Amino acid sequence: MATMHPCEKVGVDFVDTAPYRFSNSVDLRITPEQVFEVMADASAWPRWAKVITKVTWTSPPPYGPGTTRTVDMRGGLVATEEFLVWEPSTTIAFRFNEASEKTIRAFAERYDVLRTDTGCRLTWNLSLDVDGPARRTMPIARPINNLAFKWFLRNLRRHTDKVYGSSANRSV
Template sequence: MKELHPCDRVGPDFVDTARHRYANSVDLNITPEELFEVFEDAAAWPRWAKVITHVEWTSPMPPRVGTTRTVTMRGGLVGTEEFLLWEPPTRMGFRFNEASEKSIRAFAERYDIVRTATGCRLTWTLALDVAGPGALSLKVNGPVMNLTFRLFLRKLRKYTDERYGAAQVV
């Protein structure tokens, strides 16, 4: 495994206050409970978040606040994550405790879920703080990154439609 560097131990509110934030929403034709099944499934993450190549839970299941996992991404980025929120069926969130990239000072995500007449609406907020040249890169590449995150949510909708069927939730 790559050498890991400590990240700031931010709280769940970091996703609301971080300098670099990306928030996007998608309507899914599944229940919030089914969405949490997808969140628990390590093999599901690479299917829709194409930057992720492998997820390994490093704490006993089922997930809860304090649960940890290691996520490996394209380009060789590795992050060890700790769950700060695990509140089925309404929200979950985690932060990086360590990352293989020294420039990542802090990284956190929150997933807010609202039940709808046809399933649920997921709002995914990703927040980060980086040091050095990475900070300038975020200013320039931020819009492209945000577009990529929107594409991930479209892939999540396609994945959940295939996994659970595209029938509307009653």
């Protein structure tokens, strides 16, 4: 396993206060409950968030605050995550407790789900703080990162359309 470096154990408020923040939304033709089925499915993450190669839950279900998992990503990045919020059908949030890249000082994500007439709207908030050379390159990389995050959400919509099909919003 990769050498792990501790990250700052931030709270969910970090999502709104971090030096580098991204927020994007997607309308999905599934219920909020189905969004949480996708979020709990370790095999689904690499299908839509293409930077992720593997998700391993290290806590048993049912998932909630304190649940942990390990995420392997392209380029060799590995992170251990801890969920701070797990409110079924509305919000999940997690942070990195450790990362194989020592320039990641702090990292957290929050997913907010709102029911709509045609399914739901998922808003993905990703926030981080970095050290070293990453601090100098982050302003330049920010627009590229944001485009990638938008692409991941389009992938999520394609994935949920495929998994749940046209019958997905019958229970909305």
